[in-house]
Amino acid sequence: MAFVSQFSQLPCRTLSLNPPQTQLISKPLIFPIGPIVAGARAAAGKLAISARPVFKVRAVENDDERGEEKKRPYADGPAVAVAEEEEKPLEQSEIYKLKKALVDSFYGTDRGLRVNSETRAEILELIAQLEAKNPTPAPTEALSLLNGKWILAYTSFSGLFPLLSRSTFSLVKVEEISQTIDSEGFTVQNSVLFSGPLATTSISTNAKFEVRSPQRVQIMFEEGVIGTPQLTDSIVIPENVEFLGQKIELSAFSGIISSIQDTASNVVKTISSQPPIKFPISNAKAESWLLTTYLDEDVRISRGDGGSVFVLIKEGSALLSP
Incomplete structure (x- = not known):
């Protein structure tokens, strides 16, 4: 039965009950399969044939065991990965809420020029967080x-x-x-x-x-x-303005406004080239x-x-x- 222990070292997944001869000798540098099989048949006769189902059963059992070993870490892996993926977006969501709250707290402060003590304390707290x-x-x-x-x-x-x-x-x-x-x-x-x-x-x-x-x-x-300086290319004048409680129509100045716009356009071209x-x-x-x-x-x-x-x-x- 010495050939049994040697044969069992082969990668059983690639073997079948009647492997073609070309497959057995396709990789002689890895393991000398041909001489072992020939010697086993001459010495043991039918024993080698009866032993083949045992090899097949063993291969199936080993495949099952190995499959379970491979599946266990894979089964554990995604659980950890999912937990990490769930935790990461949660952290990012908290940071985004803090950033949004901080930006909202700037409303009406004119970049910090006009801010009362209460708002300043709120801003500093959000910055620290x-x-x-x-x-x-x-x-x-x-x-x-x-x-x-x-x-x-x-x-x-x-x-x-x-x-x-x-x-x-x-x-x-x-x-x-x-x-x-x-x-x-x-x-x-x-x-x-x-x-x-x-x-x-x-x-x-x-x-x-x-x-x-x-x-x-x-x-x-x-x-x-x-x-x-980049001059305003077009000047928008309202139709009317209120002055000292009276509404003054500006439609009469439309010609002057048009002339000013043309002049401003020419000035823009001159100054922007400097x-x-x-x-x-x-x-x-x-x-x-x-x-x-x-x-x-x-x-x-x-x-x-x-x-x-x-x-x-x-x-x-x-x-x-x-």
Whole structure:
């Protein structure tokens, strides 16, 4: 029965009761099947034939056992995977609710300029909760997420308040404050977009940044840029206005308005062709730093000098929609 123990080492799944001779010798380098089968038939005769069903039964039993062993981890695996998949969306859902609540709390604050103590406390609490769930603990190692244009939604940085308050008492309005990061060139551009009755323009600063820690970057300002004013191409005048309690019809001024629109169009073409004005920045205050405490594909929370906080939303995010 020595041939029985040797034969049982073969992979039984590929064997049948009457295997073709070509299959038995197709892989002689793996195992010398042909000589063993011939010797077994000459020495044992019918015994080898009667032993074949035993081999088949053994193969079936081993297949069953192996099948059960393979199925058990597979059965356990999906259960764990499903649990993880269920837990992950739940965590993401909680984070999204926090982000939505934070953005909603900015309503009426004018980016932090007009905020009472109660709303400020609510905002700071939501910021702290988001920072505790930060999915990117090392933002400077995830530069692809930092890359792009970020719109300022809220700040406690008092240095911006004079700029924001100026638009409250004049015809010039701050339309947008943004920060654009180029993670490949290691550059940062801070920009403020202004709009007036007849034109829009922007003031920007260009800077370089260096990674100083997994969360911190050092920013070195290089130049300022005053953008070319873009005049309003069309002026919309209402049909009537109310002045000192009286309604004044403006239809009589339609010819003058049309002339102004034509003149404005010509001026737009002239001014827009002029290059922006650039000036170097070189003083002791030309450096700053930012610590990013929360980062995902939609929201970035950074902290700067004096404990100021900045909440920015990625351009194109649904969170910017009203």
